[in-house]
Amino acid sequence: MLTFEFQCSQNPACTQAVFDTKAYACHIKDSTADLTWANNNRYDVINLNNMDVQGTIVAQCPFATKAYSPKTGANYNICPSTDLQGASSKIIKKIASTTACAALCSSTAGCTKAVFDNVNSVCHIKDDAAMLIWVTNKKFDVIHLKVATNENKLGKWSDIIHLPIIPVAAYIVPQMPDSYRMLVFSAWGATTFGGAGGL
Numbered sequence: 001m002l003t004f005e006f007q008c009s010q011n012p013a014c015t016q017a018v019f020d021t022k023a024y025a026c027h028i029k030d031s032t033a034d035l036t037w038a039n040n041n042r043y044d045v046i047n048l049n050n051m052d053v054q055g056t057i058v059a060q061c062p063f064a065t066k067a068y069s070p071k072t073g074a075n076y077n078i079c080p081s082t083d084l085q086g087a088s089s090k091i092i093k094k095i096a097s098t099t100a101c102a103a104l105c106s107s108t109a110g111c112t113k114a115v116f117d118n119v120n121s122v123c124h125i126k127d128d129a130a131m132l133i134w135v136t137n138k139k140f141d142v143i144h145l146k147v148a149t150n151e152n153k154l155g156k157w158s159d160i161i162h163l164p165i166i167p168v169a170a171y172i173v174p175q176m177p178d179s180y181r182m183l184v185f186s187a188w189g190a191t192t193f194g195g196a197g198g199l
Helices: 004-009 098-106
Strands: 016-020 025-028 043-047 066-068 076-085 088-093 113-117 122-126 133-145 170-173 181-184
Touching: 066 098, 076 098, 076 113, 098 113, 098 122, 098 133
Parallel strands: none
Antiparallel strands: 016 025, 016 043, 066 076, 076 133, 088 122, 113 122, 113 133, 170 181
């Protein structure tokens, strides 16, 4: 039997669904309807919590992360519905779950990132030396070693700012005591700068 989460994820229009645990029925809700929450133990609710299209590049997890600590004592964060595109140093088939993939990563020397393929039950131990691109993808879960950092001292990158055109010129606005604003110049076209008009 398919889970109701999977049934909803296969329907591009589905942003909300309700699963009847007694009748084993999935009710995909009309996203334009005025829906009211009700407390009833018979039903489970699924809600889309991020509207990014599949393949959107991200710099931080756009979903609620889950913490996982295998017996090795390392701490991992699991970001659902995302993938790290790029080379894998090891591919292990017939892995049962995301946490089993995280446990494999923790027992593999040098592993700080892994990806679990939920559809094919495959664990990808990622090559840290390779260029990895973090993207949204419902088929995968990203596992990464949690590293403690002092954000007050080192700062923190924001998420990627997606613009409707390719930015071709940007300027960090000087400001005392810290520069924190960026000015992005308009472009003539989707990939060119200059001209009388512009976007």
